[in-house]
Each structure stands twice: as structure tokens, then as C-alpha cells.
Amino acid sequence: MRVMKFGGTSVGNPQRIEEVGRLVSDSTPKIVVLSAMSGTTNDLVAYSEYLYKKDHSKAKLLLESMRNKYYQVADELFQSEEYRSHSHRMIDSHFDNLDEFNRDMFTQHEEKTTLAKGEMISTALMTYHLQEKGITCALLPALNFMRIDKDQEPDNYYIRENLQREISQYPGINLFITQGFICRNAFGEIDNLKRGGSDYTASIIGAAIEAEEIQIWTDIDGFHNNDPRFVKKTSRIDELSFNEAAELAYFGAKILHPTSVRPAQDKNIPVRLKNTLDPDSPGTLITGKVTGTGIKAVAAKDGITAIRIKSDRMLLAFGFLRKVFEIFESHRTSIDMIATSEVSVSMTIDQTDRMNEIVSDLENYGTVEVVPDQTIICVVGDMIGESRGMAVQALEALRQIPVRMISYGSSNNNISLLIKGSDKIEALNSLSNHLFQGR
Numbered sequence: 001m002r003v004m005k006f007g008g009t010s011v012g013n014p015q016r017i018e019e020v021g022r023l024v025s026d027s028t029p030k031i032v033v034l035s036a037m038s039g040t041t042n043d044l045v046a047y048s049e050y051l052y053k054k055d056h057s058k059a060k061l062l063l064e065s066m067r068n069k070y071y072q073v074a075d076e077l078f079q080s081e082e083y084r085s086h087s088h089r090m091i092d093s094h095f096d097n098l099d100e101f102n103r104d105m106f107t108q109h110e111e112k113t114t115l116a117k118g119e120m121i122s123t124a125l126m127t128y129h130l131q132e133k134g135i136t137c138a139l140l141p142a143l144n145f146m147r148i149d150k151d152q153e154p155d156n157y158y159i160r161e162n163l164q165r166e167i168s169q170y171p172g173i174n175l176f177i178t179q180g181f182i183c184r185n186a187f188g189e190i191d192n193l194k195r196g197g198s199d200y201t202a203s204i205i206g207a208a209i210e211a212e213e214i215q216i217w218t219d220i221d222g223f224h225n226n227d228p229r230f231v232k233k234t235s236r237i238d239e240l241s242f243n244e245a246a247e248l249a250y251f252g253a254k255i256l257h258p259t260s261v262r263p264a265q266d267k268n269i270p271v272r273l274k275n276t277l278d279p280d281s282p283g284t285l286i287t288g289k290v291t292g293t294g295i296k297a298v299a300a301k302d303g304i305t306a307i308r309i310k311s312d313r314m315l316l317a318f319g320f321l322r323k324v325f326e327i328f329e330s331h332r333t334s335i336d337m338i339a340t341s342e343v344s345v346s347m348t349i350d351q352t353d354r355m356n357e358i359v360s361d362l363e364n365y366g367t368v369e370v371v372p373d374q375t376i377i378c379v380v381g382d383m384i385g386e387s388r389g390m391a392v393q394a395l396e397a398l399r400q401i402p403v404r405m406i407s408y409g410s411s412n413n414n415i416s417l418l419i420k421g422s423d424k425i426e427a428l429n430s431l432s433n434h435l436f437q438g439r
């Protein structure tokens with residue numbers, strides 16, 4: 001069995017839905033995971049914000065414009081009156097439900113139900129579409145098997161057992177459709193895997209059924225060796241190891257959600273990134289195998305804040321780092337990069353909602369300096385300790401750019417460099433010229 005996940009733009013209009021329909025309708029057994037149509041989850045977030053603010057009229061306007069958009073999609077997608085009215089009834093049932101939230105109290109619980117609607121609708125539309133075309137398929141409701149535990153981690157045993165049970169209800173069927181992103185939590189309530197979580201769904205499902213391959217379909221042909229939004233000449237990377245892919249995904253390459261590498265890696269299931277606009281391109285294959293050495297790609301992660309704490313004592317006393325880390329832990333803020341010297345330690349974070357509390361706690365131990373608007377440049381590849389010249393190549397490329405922090409050697413796959421956000425484009429282009437010329 002194979003898992004194929006299609007993102008929001010891949011199902012973003014009736015033509016794209018038809019295209020996905022074509023891509024999934026061969027006879028290979030598969031589970032198709034869909035995101036909401038692009039823009040929908042953002043609209044549902046906006047709807048929720050209006051309801052929290054009790055801005056009923058704005059909420060109503062937004063909801064009705066969404067409802068009309070979906071009517072239009074359905075009218076274009078379906079050929080027969082039967083399927084049109086069928087889909088209008090489905091759309092109405094979701095939007096009537098959302099409209100009720102505009103009259104009653106709105107809590108986190110209703111918000112989660114609201115955010116789940118996009119995937120519910122996109123999967124219903126796809127299932128109807130395939131059925132209208134005469135393609136046999138079944139919709140597996142993610143809320144019947146996808147579950148997270150008290151620590152927000154996937155409950156793998158529950159997922160495996162319940163997914164098997166759902167599938168076994170349809171003997172002889174080879175094509176299953178399900179929702180990405182949505183799940184139930186430890187209390188059985190509707191919840192989700194956080195924004196962009198459909199990739200994670202695909203990987204969790206792939207691991208649960210021990211799929212032969214997990215395919216993530218978007219609108220770019222795999223990982224590129226640099227960011228195509230800022231650098232003109234980039235090229236596709238054919239193969240990456242799980243570790244390299246995880247670093248790239250975490251540090252900015254938007255194509256794959258960082259959490260989605262782990263489940264596949266744990267079960268050693270290949271992940272292939274594919275392009276809906278160019279389905280014949282092989283894309284990027286991610287496996288446990290390391291192919292080639294040297295620097296393979298660079299990526300950038302924006303919105304980074306650097307924090308430096310200089311110990312008041314002459315030397316870093318033992319226990320100092322532990323205290324510093326405990327402060328971040330107590331504010332549930334994770335540290336990305338770290339560099340230490342004898343008297344000070346520098347760290348970066350990308351989540352600043354507890355900044356003031358963190359700084360005031362840190363000030364008990366030393367002088368604190370905070371520098372916002374930084375960017376992490378992440379240089380990824382297979383850089384075993386004995387290989388020569390990799391760090392030099394990266395630094396050489398950045399010789400014109402002030403580098404605030406460097407992290408090298410923590411893994412064999414990554415050199416991270418912290419620079420000013422405003423230097424990012426120059427840095428990416430310069431790295432491209434130095435590292436990938438002629439590739």
C-alpha cells in the first residue's frame with residue numbers, strides 16, 4: 001500500500017481536484033491524504049478570531065463568501081445534477097454547523113471543530129468526484145482512527161488498530177481517501193496536528209500501515225538545493241537521507257513539514273516529494289541511505305531572536321547551563337542554536353511569546369542581550385568529521401556578511417550560521433554561487 005498526500009494548492013480549484021483524481025485512480029492500492037483547499041484553513045482561523053471577538057457581522061460575511069465559493073467549486077467540478085445537489089447538501093451541513101457557532105458561545109473546542117471543516121469538505125468533494133467518474137473508493141474518516149495522546153504525540157497503537165479496522169470494512173477496495181491535519185485528542189475531542197500537519201498525517205499513516213512509500217505531492221518538484229523564492233538558479237536534489245531532510249525541513253525549506261520525517265524514519269519507509277504540476281518528474285527521494293558526500297543544500301529560517309547571557313562570575317560555574325536551559329523549559333520555548341564560551345552563552349529561539357518572562361528570569365544569572373530579526377542559514381549535507389573544507393567553503397561564501405553565531409559538529413548533517421535577517425538574500429545567493437555553481 002502507498003500513501004499519497006496532496007497539499008492545499010494541489011486541490012485548490014476544480015481543475016486541480018480533477019488532476020488529483022487522475023493521479024490516484026490507477027490500480028495501485030493507496031490511501032490518499034488531503035489538505036483543505038488552499039486558503040480555507042486561514043479563512044477558518046479568521047472566522048474563529050471574529051467569533052472570539054464577537055464580531056458577528058464580519059463572521060457572517062466571511063462564512064457566506066466561503067459557502068458561495070464552495071458552491072461554485074462544486075458546480076464546476078460535478079457534471080450531474082445529482083452530484084451537484086449532493087455536494088451542496090454536504091457544504092450546507094458544514095456551513096450551517098459553523099453558522100451555529102456564530103450564535104452560541106465560542107470556545108477552544110468549537111475552534112478545533114471549525115478548523116477541521118476544510119479537510120472534511122475537501123475529502124468529501126474528492127470522494128464524490130471519484131464516484132461520479134465511476135472510480136471505486138472509500139472515505140476513511142480520520143476522526144475514527146487518528147488520535148494524539150496527553151503529550152500531543154500520535155497514539156500509534158490506537159491509530160494502527162483503528163485504521164486497520166476501518167480499512168477491513170471495505171474488502172476489495174484499493175483506493176481510500178482521508179483527511180490530513182485533523183485528529184482526536186486524549187479526551188476523544190476533535191483536535192488537530194497543528195498548521196501544516198497534513199504531511200504529518202501522511203507519515204503517521206504510512207508508518208501505521210507499513211506503507212511501501214509515502215508520497216508528499218505539492219507544487220514544486222522536491223527539495224531544491226537553495227530557496228527558489230530568493231535564488232534564481234536552484235536545482236532539485238534527487239536523494240536525501242532522513243536526517244538531511246529533517247534538517248532542511250526544520251530550517252526553512254517549506255516543502256515538507258518538519259515533524260513528518262520521524263514516523264517514516266522510525267519504520268524506514270521511503271518518502272518521495274512529488275510535483276502535481278509535473279507528475280513525471282521523479283522528485284526527491286528520502287530514505288535511510290546516505291548518498292554522496294559534501295554540501296547538498298542550504299535553507300534559511302527567518303524570525304529568529306538571539307539571546308546572549310554573560311555570566312556575572314568570571315567563569316561559567318558548573319550548573320550554569322542547566323539553570324539557563326531550565327528557564328527556557330519552564331517557558332516551554334525551544335532553543336534552535338547554541339554557542340558557548342567560557343563566560344557567556346548565546347542561544348536562538350523562534351518563538352517569542354514568553355520573551356519578557358525568559359529575559360527577566362535569565363537576568364538573575366547574568367547580563368542579558370536580546371537581538372531580534374535574525375536568520376539561521378542552514379547548510380545541509382553529509383559532512384563526516386574527517387572530510388575537509390566544508391566549513392571553510394560555507395564561511396568563504398559568506399565572507400562579506402557578518403556572522404553572529406556558528407554551530408558546527410553537533411550532527412554530521414548541518415552547519416548553522418546566524419546572520420541578520422536583512423542579509424539573507426545576499427547570503428543565499430552567495431552560497432549558491434560558491435557551492436552549487438555548475439551543478
Ligand code: ASP
Nearest residue numbers: 035041181195196197198
Ligand atoms: N489545512 C491545514 C493547514 O492549512 C493543514 C495542512 O494543510 O497541512 O495548516
Ligand code: MG
Nearest residue numbers: 007008035196
Ligand atoms: Mg502544507
